Amino acid sequence: MAISRSTYGTRRLAIVLFACLLVALFLLPSQSQRLLQYVGGPLGQVLSLPLAAFSSVDHGLADMWNGYVALQSVHEENRQLHRDIELLKGQNNQLRESVTAVQRYEALLNFKQQSPSQTLAAQVIGRDATNWYRGMILNKGEGDGVRTEMGVITPAGVVGRVVKTNSTSSVVLLVTDPNNAIAGVVQRTRDEGIVEGTSHGRARLKYIPLLSRVQAGDRVVTSGLTGAFPRGLAIGSLIQVEKSEGDLFQSAEIEPEVDLSKLDEVLIITAPYEDADAAQKLLQAIHGDRKKP
Amino acid sequence: MKFLLYLLLALVVVPLQTTLLHYASLFGVRPDLGLIAACLVGFLGGELDGLILGLILGCFQDMLSAGDLWINVMTKGGSGFLAGLAGRHMAHITPAVMTAGLAIISCLSSAVFLYSMNPAGLDEVWLGVRSTVLVQAGLDAAVGAGLYLVFRQRWSDDRMVTEGAL
Numbered sequence: 001m002a003i004s005r006s007t008y009g010t011r012r013l014a015i016v017l018f019a020c021l022l023v024a025l026f027l028l029p030s031q032s033q034r035l036l037q038y039v040g041g042p043l044g045q046v047l048s049l050p051l052a053a054f055s056s057v058d059h060g061l062a063d064m065w066n067g068y069v070a071l072q073s074v075h076e077e078n079r080q081l082h083r084d085i086e087l088l089k090g091q092n093n094q095l096r097e098s099v100t101a102v103q104r105y106e107a108l109l110n111f112k113q114q115s116p117s118q119t120l121a122a123q124v125i126g127r128d129a130t131n132w133y134r135g136m137i138l139n140k141g142e143g144d145g146v147r148t149e150m151g152v153i154t155p156a157g158v159v160g161r162v163v164k165t166n167s168t169s170s171v172v173l174l175v176t177d178p179n180n181a182i183a184g185v186v187q188r189t190r191d192e193g194i195v196e197g198t199s200h201g202r203a204r205l206k207y208i209p210l211l212s213r214v215q216a217g218d219r220v221v222t223s224g225l226t227g228a229f230p231r232g233l234a235i236g237s238l239i240q241v242e243k244s245e246g247d248l249f250q251s252a253e254i255e256p257e258v259d260l261s262k263l264d265e266v267l268i269i270t271a272p273y274e275d276a277d278a279a280q281k282l283l284q285a286i287h288g289d290r291k292k293p
Numbered sequence: 294m295k296f297l298l299y300l301l302l303a304l305v306v307v308p309l310q311t312t313l314l315h316y317a318s319l320f321g322v323r324p325d326l327g328l329i330a331a332c333l334v335g336f337l338g339g340e341l342d343g344l345i346l347g348l349i350l351g352c353f354q355d356m357l358s359a360g361d362l363w364i365n366v367m368t369k370g371g372s373g374f375l376a377g378l379a380g381r382h383m384a385h386i387t388p389a390v391m392t393a394g395l396a397i398i399s400c401l402s403s404a405v406f407l408y409s410m411n412p413a414g415l416d417e418v419w420l421g422v423r424s425t426v427l428v429q430a431g432l433d434a435a436v437g438a439g440l441y442l443v444f445r446q447r448w449s450d451d452r453m454v455t456e457g458a459l
Contacts, residue, residue: 125312126308126312127312127315128357128358128359129307129310129311129327129353129354129355129358129365130325130358130360130365130406131321131322131325131425132360132406132407132410132425133358133359133360134359135358135359137357163359164356164358164359166356169357171359172359173359177359178410179359199420199421199424
């Protein structure tokens, strides 16, 4: 009974307080606002904690939506762009390769126009079928006028000579093969010798006279004595001269002028001298150079 | 029919050998696909098949090599024939046997090449052995054993079917 009376009193008190608050809000709005703000400060702080937690969850959900679910199309777009980039990279590489090829062809053409020899441009399409010969396969054969023993060069110098032909292709034995021999001359001293390949992938100038003063760094060029090459084409530079006691001749190791591992196009010498005038001019030029101090 | 098949195989193997195989080279030495093909066919198909394929492959390789025209015909044909003889006298051909057999046949074949090069002295012979013969034998054995492992199951199935039919 006492409890019931107490509860009734509290409820009545609460109703009275609420009524007073309403009256105060209506009659004294500014003062009641200030009071509410004063009371609401600490309450707001307490509320901020769960608010922040829920907000972070909301942001997480929003991020997940935007980053994964809503970005499905963007992901596809990104993949497409990557494919496009790869395609463009490929095209770019092809264009760069084309530019390089054009530059090489231009150099070959210039050389061909200046050279006194009649030449035929050919592409390297393969390497020797075995590991035992340093050779390469060209895309020009008997059908194009290529015959065995023809010389093969680049604007940089001598490459080798044709040893086999068929109707559409030919095999070239490189200057670095031990089975190859080309007549050469040391440009400075005019000493003649035979250039042969070595087992180490270089070449060697043999049969240099004992009294010759050849030295490392001297350039070796073709002598023109063999039919395949005109006079004066670069073969390489001497890197080491060997003179053994009791030998009748000196020999010297040659670093070939042409990088034979990176050949794409070459010129086949179909006729060493295009005409007698050209040969005469070349000889005059060579003799003119020799007379200079 | 088999002859045509071998011809087609040679038309694939030899151009592959001359063009793309430098990507698979070790110290500048490439595996000899012609030798490997002749030996595999010899081991698995008999000495006549090995000999025929070896001759075809050798002929094509000689056309695209700076060496004499007989050397590949002889070495590839002989290799195929030898492999066929070896295969006939073995009860079980395992990858290990195949590896060892290919290495031995490759060394023999390379010895013929080395002899044909007329080396100036023993130094050049050793140089050839170290720089080419042994490397090529290793590559040939490895590639041949790999191909044998790939095709072994199919070959065994074919053989079982053939034996069943007989």
